Amino acid sequence: MDATGRELKARAAITGLGISEMGRVYGHDAQHFAAEAIQRAVADAGLRKEDIDGLLVNPGVSALGGMGGVGLQNYLGLTNLRLLSSMNVGGATANVMVQYAAMSVIHGMANHVVCVFADAPLQPNKGGGAAYAGMGRPTRPSGMGGLYPAFGVMGINAHYAIAARRHMAMYGTTNDHFGAIAVAERQWAAMNPIAEHREPMTLEDYHASRWVAEPLHLLDCCLVSNGGVAVIVSRADAAKDMKQPPAYIWGMGQGHPGDMRRKGWDVETQTGAPMSKEKAFAMAGIGIDDVDVLQAYDCYTYTVLVTLEDYGFCAKSEGGPFVADGKLAPGGALPTNTGGGQLSAYYMWGMTPLSEGIIQARGQGGDRQVDKHDVVLVTGNGGILDHHSTIVLSPHDA
């Protein structure tokens, strides 16, 4: 067998996309949002409930669907499933679910596989961070893990601040660089009707936003949203006759380098992206210069910067200068996070970049549609830069 995986290129496609009511929407649980997203995705694809024979579920911080997703299955009355699992590698999961779904339909294990993420962490009158504040590894109050709370290292922000600071110290990266990413995404969000924050933002606004965990400002951090996103993966030959223009899956990959937490092992500044890219790009038969549109996982501005370096859009150390000139913004050379991303639009883990990647590949972006969208790169990141995943989408079947 061809070790590049080239024989899998464009053999599967994303044929349905459903985005639920999104953002500060209260009074519903995660299962409600998952169901709404799935119903919309099935309608988008022109399918019926009975056509769905695979369901992959990624729960957020709210419980979703019980063990293996059977709770969500029964909630939706799905009785034809030949494929059912709950999966979780954090924000890398969306692309990973699509990868397993694609392999399944290519090899005839299922015909139309739904991949869904949904969450409802926001409560009325509570800060967005409340639901996530207790997270971050390790959480045990005893043992060696007890050192983290002892020194006040609580929540995810604390860990990404460590990573961002390390990059700044090694390469001279600055808050201006991080701010340029936030500002560019806000410019895109202004053109996305479902983005939560569409008001203009300047670099001064970025600097004026409060510190969360230095060197991270509030505007370095993703939103927290209630909602759900579902996508449907089908075989490419079936996709041709369906309702929407197919978003063909040209390449897919994952990279999980592990964290040895010691000298010479800097996953904070050297992520799993190169591993993930290597497989996905070989499968797609593309190089970095072929990418027209980038949907980069942006739980923090820093994540975008390190992703750009680790894919080779620029050299390691040059991420800061690379983003500083507006390259990522509307009209720039590398349109990135064209819906406003997780910083300004909505936070649905890996489904945020994936959903916008599908919209762009289909040419349905409206005011924010990028003219040249033959190759759309979607990246996923999970944990504290522990997991990376890649999907390459294209409107073309070869």
Place this chain on the structure above:
Amino acid sequence: MSDTYTRPIPQADEESREFYDGARRHELMLMRCKDCRAWRLPSRPRCPDCWSTDTAWEKASGRGTLYSFGVMHQKFPGFSEDGPYHYAIVELEEGPRIVSNVVGVPDDEIRVDMPLVAYFDDVSDDTTLVRFMSDKS
């Protein structure tokens, strides 16, 4: 020793007892693989390098460098009174990284890669935290 220490006090478990006991003796103790000689942190029964379960605790030098740090502005129980506080990841001379903080250095003089040495802070009758101070030696 302080009667007013309000921050969370970590508890030893079976795998970490020697680390915490060592700190009380003012010694920085780390696990070391008897087969491949790799130092490791956190403490675990199996060596992640060679999978050997033959392990001993050894005293580390206490020297290291500042790998990275953050300044927390969010409020957490035990930490809200004093305003923003810094936290650090220290890369020990032996290789492993440990979470801690830096004492005796003005906040605006804390730098990544600065040389550090362990400082044993007796925060209660039965708990000593391993913090770090500037190593000018």
